[in-house]
Amino acid sequence: MATIADILAEHKDKEGPLLPVLHDVQKMFGHVSEEAMREIAQALNLTRAEVYGVVSFYHDFRKEVEPRPVLKLCRSEACKARGVEALVPIADNQSRIKVEAIYCLGLCAVGPAAMVGEKVYARLDGAKFKTLLEAM
Amino acid sequence: MTVRISDDAVAIACGADDVAAAFIAAGVAVERVSSWGMHWLEPLVDIDGIGYGPVSVDQVADIINGNAPSLGRIEDHPFIANQTRLTFARAGKTRPLSLDDYYASDGWLGLARAREMGAQATIDTVMTSGLRGRGGAGFPAGIKWQTVARASGDQKYIVCNADEGDSATFADRMVMEGDPFMLIEGMAIAGFAVGADKGYVYIRSEYPHAIAKMEAAIKLSAHLVAPFVVEVRVGAGAYICGEETSLLNSLEGKRGEVRAKPPLPALEGLFGKPTIVNNVLTVAAIPWVLQHGGEAYAAFGAGRSRGTMPIQIAGNVKHGGLYEVAFGITLGELVHDIGGGTASGRPVRCVQVGGPLGAYIPPAQFHLPFDYEAFAAADALIGHAGVNIFDDTVDMAQMARFAMEFCAVESCGKCTPCRLGSTRGVETLDQIIAGKNVEANLALIADLSETMKFGSLCALGGFTPYPVMSAIKHFPEDFG
Numbered sequence: 001m002a003t004i005a006d007i008l009a010e011h012k013d014k015e016g017p018l019l020p021v022l023h024d025v026q027k028m029f030g031h032v033s034e035e036a037m038r039e040i041a042q043a044l045n046l047t048r049a050e051v052y053g054v055v056s057f058y059h060d061f062r063k064e065v066e067p068r069p070v071l072k073l074c075r076s077e078a079c080k081a082r083g084v085e086a087l088v089p090i091a092d093n094q095s096r097i098k099v100e101a102i103y104c105l106g107l108c109a110v111g112p113a114a115m116v117g118e119k120v121y122a123r124l125d126g127a128k129f130k131t132l133l134e135a136m
Numbered sequence: 137m138t139v140r141i142s143d144d145a146v147a148i149a150c151g152a153d154d155v156a157a158a159f160i161a162a163g164v165a166v167e168r169v170s171s172w173g174m175h176w177l178e179p180l181v182d183i184d185g186i187g188y189g190p191v192s193v194d195q196v197a198d199i200i201n202g203n204a205p206s207l208g209r210i211e212d213h214p215f216i217a218n219q220t221r222l223t224f225a226r227a228g229k230t231r232p233l234s235l236d237d238y239y240a241s242d243g244w245l246g247l248a249r250a251r252e253m254g255a256q257a258t259i260d261t262v263m264t265s266g267l268r269g270r271g272g273a274g275f276p277a278g279i280k281w282q283t284v285a286r287a288s289g290d291q292k293y294i295v296c297n298a299d300e301g302d303s304a305t306f307a308d309r310m311v312m313e314g315d316p317f318m319l320i321e322g323m324a325i326a327g328f329a330v331g332a333d334k335g336y337v338y339i340r341s342e343y344p345h346a347i348a349k350m351e352a353a354i355k356l357s358a359h360l361v362a363p364f365v366v367e368v369r370v371g372a373g374a375y376i377c378g379e380e381t382s383l384l385n386s387l388e389g390k391r392g393e394v395r396a397k398p399p400l401p402a403l404e405g406l407f408g409k410p411t412i413v414n415n416v417l418t419v420a421a422i423p424w425v426l427q428h429g430g431e432a433y434a435a436f437g438a439g440r441s442r443g444t445m446p447i448q449i450a451g452n453v454k455h456g457g458l459y460e461v462a463f464g465i466t467l468g469e470l471v472h473d474i475g476g477g478t479a480s481g482r483p484v485r486c487v488q489v490g491g492p493l494g495a496y497i498p499p500a501q502f503h504l505p506f507d508y509e510a511f512a513a514a515d516a517l518i519g520h521a522g523v524n525i526f527d528d529t530v531d532m533a534q535m536a537r538f539a540m541e542f543c544a545v546e547s548c549g550k551c552t553p554c555r556l557g558s559t560r561g562v563e564t565l566d567q568i569i570a571g572k573n574v575e576a577n578l579a580l581i582a583d584l585s586e587t588m589k590f591g592s593l594c595a596l597g598g599f600t601p602y603p604v605m606s607a608i609k610h611f612p613e614d615f616g
Contacts, residue, residue, distance in 0.1 A: 016388040018389030018390075019369065019370070019372060019386065019387075019389055020369070023341075044389075050390075054389065054390065054391055057374065057391040057393075057548075058371075058372030058373055058374050058392070059373030060341050060371075060372035061372060076303035076542075077303040077304060077491075077524050077538070078303045078304040078450045078522075079303070080535075080538070081450075081451035081452040081524055081527075082479070102342060102373075103301065103375060103542065103546070104300075104301055104302065104303045104305075105145075105149075105343075106145065106146075106305070106308075106342070107145065107306070108303060108304045108448065108451065108522065108524070109306075109449065109450045110149065110150055110176070113149060118344035120145050120148060120149040120345075121149055122149035122150050123150060
């Protein structure tokens with residue numbers, strides 16, 4: 001398993017390396033911890049506040065690990081037009097899966113759409129959505 | 137027999153991988169190609185030009201045995217035959233990562249032509265084409281290029297904005313997943329024209345398939361665009377990073393906050409250096425423009441909107457997908473003749489054009505031609521040319537509230553009208569929806585919208601009033 005030092009070394013020659021570093025740390029550890037922020041700040045000659053500011057700005061970076069499996073459900077206009085809001089109560093009626101809102105997967109003519117990891121799902125209806133949640 | 141099935145994210149999300157696996161299991165060779173853009177037919181199976189779709193795994197045996205009903209020749213399908221595909225000329229026809237396919241379909245001819253005619257003539261060609269920025273602002277690409285070319289600096293950059301966050305848009309995604317070499321070629325031409333040796337494609341993290349394709353294509357074509365170097369950078373779930381100055385901050389590893397303009401990115405952009413920031417569709421149009429000449433491109437279009445626009449027909453629509461056509465087509469044609477009305481079969485109540493910051497347009501205005509100036513005159517915007525269709529079950533007060541809510545979630549926080557105005561907007565619309573002081577609160581919303589429109593630093597706060605005020609103007613019966 002790569003360490004934060006390995007990740008930093010891999011990106012050291014990049015211009016503006018902070019986002020690529022944070023993406024890899026998030027991917028490897030499931031979050032960007034306080035200690036990770038300090039180590040990154042030190043290596044990139046940034047203040048801890050600057051790194052914290054970036055981590056907290058972007059929706060993709062978590063400061064704590066999410067223990068549950070995550071499903072991202074598109075809640076933007078095109079999926080609303082195709083009925084995604086009717087799926088929301090199904091998500092709310094369970095707590096085993098973390099269902100997060102996402103704003104657009106670019107599957108706007110075949111929504112409602114969702115993403116789990118890097119796998120995408122379209123044409124969801126109540127039954128398909130339930131099956132998808134249960135299979136996770 | 138060779139079966140062609142798309143590996144575009146829409147096709148995959150609709151089950152194309154399983155269908156492809158079923159053909160392979162039956163001993164049939166499968167080629168994974170780009171998508172034709174007829175999304176309601178995905179997974180679309182193409183056998184020697186004849187289409188079948190949408191195909192499910194249990195239909196595979198019938199298709200192989202010739203017992204399945206076909207759609208006829210895909211190229212003759214009215215949805216395809218009536219388009220003018222310049223940017224999407226290869227859609228459905230080539231394997232996205234095949235350099236052979238790209239060469240065989242006029243790939244790299246634009247770059248070769250540019251190198252032959254020289255940097256200034258390349259810029260002049262883009263100028264002549266009348267190509268305007270496809271990200272939404274519609275700024276003439278040639279003028280931007282000329283500005284960067286004339287700017288002094290030892291280092292210049294080409295930044296391709298692939299942070300396609302607007303709902304109802306997917307053309308950028310389709311370019312990157314279906315024809316990534318075209319985008320690389322366009323960036324290399326831009327780099328050659330202005331003297332930049334480094335290009336970044338900033339892709340949103342919601343597009344993992346596009347990221348993978350672009351990274352692979354960059355590796356495969358590095359020797360063809362050298363000394364120009366392209367690198368993918370991945371966004372991190374912030375809608376605001378589609379705004380060019382916020383995108384530049386994000387690329388530099390900072391919070392994606394908007395910068396005040398001036399200085400223009402063309403003069404002081406990425407790391408303070410002269411930078412072209414162009415949308416994917418702008419860059420993707422460039423190879424065609426160079427290969428065929430500026431006049432040929434300018435021959436398409438209407439008024440000051442020249443060329444073609446890859447329009448994305450989405451939402452509650454029967455025939456949704458990618459429709460590239462010369463500017464000037466009317467909204468009514470797009471919604472009814474091409475889109476076939478709603479998927480639900482109910483009457484169309486409105487369309488939203490241009491993403492979350494675009495106006496809601498009622499059927500009474502469906503005569504509007506697709507043209508930057510015509511839309512602006514009607515208090516609407518083309519944006520990235522997403523057309524999102526709603527049926528008569530939509531609650532416009534909820535959509536207006538969502539516009540404010542979205543702005544509140546995605547605001548970068550730098551300017552007050554956007555940061556605070558959006559939250560106050562949600563609260564005030566909640567009052568209206570609850571039936572409290574409706575008239576006074578509507579007046580407040582109108583006032584707040586003026587402040588946001590004229591006081592915000594960028595289009596997020598500045599354009600959120602479009603969906604809000606258009607919903608109130610055209611559908612007052614939904615408010616209180």
